[in-house]
Amino acid sequence: MSSIRDIQEALAAGRSCCEIATQALKRAQADTTNAVVRIHQQLALEQAAVVDARRAAGEQRPLDGVPVLIKDNLCLQGVEVSAASRILAGWHPPYTATAVSRLIDAGAVVIGTANMDEFAFGSSNETSAHGPVANPHDPTRIPGGSSGGSAAGVASGIVPLALGSDTGGSIRQPAALCGCVGLKPSYGRISRYGLIAFGSSLDQIGPLSSSVADTALALQVMAGADANDATCSQRPSNECLASAADLAGLRIGWVPEHDRDCAPAVQQRLHELRQALAENGAELVEISLPHERFAVATYYIIATGEASSNLNRFDGVHYGQRAEGCSNLAELYRQSRSQGFGAEAKRRIMLGTYVLSAGYYDAYYKRAMQVRSLIIEDFQRAFASCDLLLGPTSPSVAFRRGEKSDPLSMYLSDVFTIAANLAGLPALSLPIGSDEQGLPIGAHLQAPQWQDGRLLSAAAAIEKVCQGW
Ligand code: GLN
Numbered sequence: 001m002s003s004i005r006d007i008q009e010a011l012a013a014g015r016s017c018c019e020i021a022t023q024a025l026k027r028a029q030a031d032t033t034n035a036v037v038r039i040h041q042q043l044a045l046e047q048a049a050v051v052d053a054r055r056a057a058g059e060q061r062p063l064d065g066v067p068v069l070i071k072d073n074l075c076l077q078g079v080e081v082s083a084a085s086r087i088l089a090g091w092h093p094p095y096t097a098t099a100v101s102r103l104i105d106a107g108a109v110v111i112g113t114a115n116m117d118e119f120a121f122g123s124s125n126e127t128s129a130h131g132p133v134a135n136p137h138d139p140t141r142i143p144g145g146s147s148g149g150s151a152a153g154v155a156s157g158i159v160p161l162a163l164g165s166d167t168g169g170s171i172r173q174p175a176a177l178c179g180c181v182g183l184k185p186s187y188g189r190i191s192r193y194g195l196i197a198f199g200s201s202l203d204q205i206g207p208l209s210s211s212v213a214d215t216a217l218a219l220q221v222m223a224g225a226d227a228n229d230a231t232c233s234q235r236p237s238n239e240c241l242a243s244a245a246d247l248a249g250l251r252i253g254w255v256p257e258h259d260r261d262c263a264p265a266v267q268q269r270l271h272e273l274r275q276a277l278a279e280n281g282a283e284l285v286e287i288s289l290p291h292e293r294f295a296v297a298t299y300y301i302i303a304t305g306e307a308s309s310n311l312n313r314f315d316g317v318h319y320g321q322r323a324e325g326c327s328n329l330a331e332l333y334r335q336s337r338s339q340g341f342g343a344e345a346k347r348r349i350m351l352g353t354y355v356l357s358a359g360y361y362d363a364y365y366k367r368a369m370q371v372r373s374l375i376i377e378d379f380q381r382a383f384a385s386c387d388l389l390l391g392p393t394s395p396s397v398a399f400r401r402g403e404k405s406d407p408l409s410m411y412l413s414d415v416f417t418i419a420a421n422l423a424g425l426p427a428l429s430l431p432i433g434s435d436e437q438g439l440p441i442g443a444h445l446q447a448p449q450w451q452d453g454r455l456l457s458a459a460a461a462i463e464k465v466c467q468g469w
Helices: 004-012 017-030 041-056 098-105 148-155 172-178 212-222 256-260 264-279 292-313 329-340 343-356 362-385 407-414 418-423 452-465
Strands: 036-039 067-071 109-114 161-166 181-184 204-209 251-254 283-286 388-392 427-434 440-446
Touching: 004 017, 004 212, 017 036, 017 041, 017 067, 017 109, 036 148, 041 109, 067 148, 098 109, 098 161, 098 212, 109 148, 109 161, 148 161, 148 172, 148 204, 161 181, 172 181, 172 427, 172 440, 181 212, 181 452, 204 212, 212 427, 212 452, 251 264, 251 362, 256 264, 256 388, 264 283, 264 388, 264 427, 264 440, 264 452, 292 343, 292 362, 292 407, 292 418, 343 362, 362 418, 388 452, 427 452, 440 452
Parallel strands: 067 109, 067 161, 251 283, 251 388
Antiparallel strands: 036 109, 161 204, 181 204, 181 427, 388 440, 427 440
């Protein structure tokens, strides 16, 4: 893996952004993991030339020359964006996502588009219309999902920074399984303008990178108010600054039952981490989150309901693929959607339509929203006695491609990450070593909403503790 600092050093040593971009483009071309679905050769070199010219005129910016990959659900004017779905094949968005344009304004160079699960539905990148992605640590295994291409692209050193989106764990779980740092900011911290919507009350864009410092820098660049997204907060982005916190006296909560649900190697690493943190003066506090066990069920009602409504717009008329030879409009919709969506997208549309339909709305959606409130209250109670929560990101290391064939076992990959989306919390996955086969393990950190700065500062301190693990 490379870092933003590596790029800064290369620039300081006299390399140009165009040279740096050319090298990253070559790495993307040579990639064997299928992490990159489109390489933006011309666009990248144009962006890099702009940055070189600005620097030659004496103006430097924080992400100058940093090659990035963006997930295939983030709009970028001038290139195809398909959310890894056949239904959007060939679609060119007429505008650029705010998060992406802020990266570009800060000097970053978009070298390609990262693979993902179709419409971000999945935890393994196996539902992609572009085909699966291999985990760089073991090509027979999945990289996690849905931001699987973003995580694999960073882990294999193609780019130091990639953007993903996280509705129930889609940044943090692949970060954990590929051994990088992945952040889901507080809901409302980064504008969702230009993100192809999955669950609008849950979705957040966030960075994947090789360190907490790079993560914090990317967040600062992207955070802040946006007139194009009314759910994006006015809070200043300098709240996201991170200098390593003092571990002495830091109250770190953990939920003992989480260990029970994890593979032995994950349990072991977390146990060692807690010990190391205690030795460094942190206070470890046992916490109970009584309603967390309902999080997966609650999420799959709310997220599918919102997805079914968001995916209504893909009807073969407004966007993307249109079925041929249909005799009337209803037939055109039916055929376009039947041909365009993959199996998991269809499952979610049906589930979501069901839970929102008259007669079932109160029993499912409304009830799920009530449980969501209970989950939020659990966290509020927990954060009265600790500063942040520490646990596993994923119950296991990366599993084999094809291993989880029933949807429920796949959905359970996200048991630890989903509650943060339901509660709008900032949450991050940090590499804490690997199992005996060398497969990465991630620790999950969560902080109260808007405490992204606290989360990153604590993560920076913990990162130092497990350096070299
Ligand atoms: N894996 C979860 C799902 O399938 C989360 C996906 C996401 O965060 N986009 O819904």
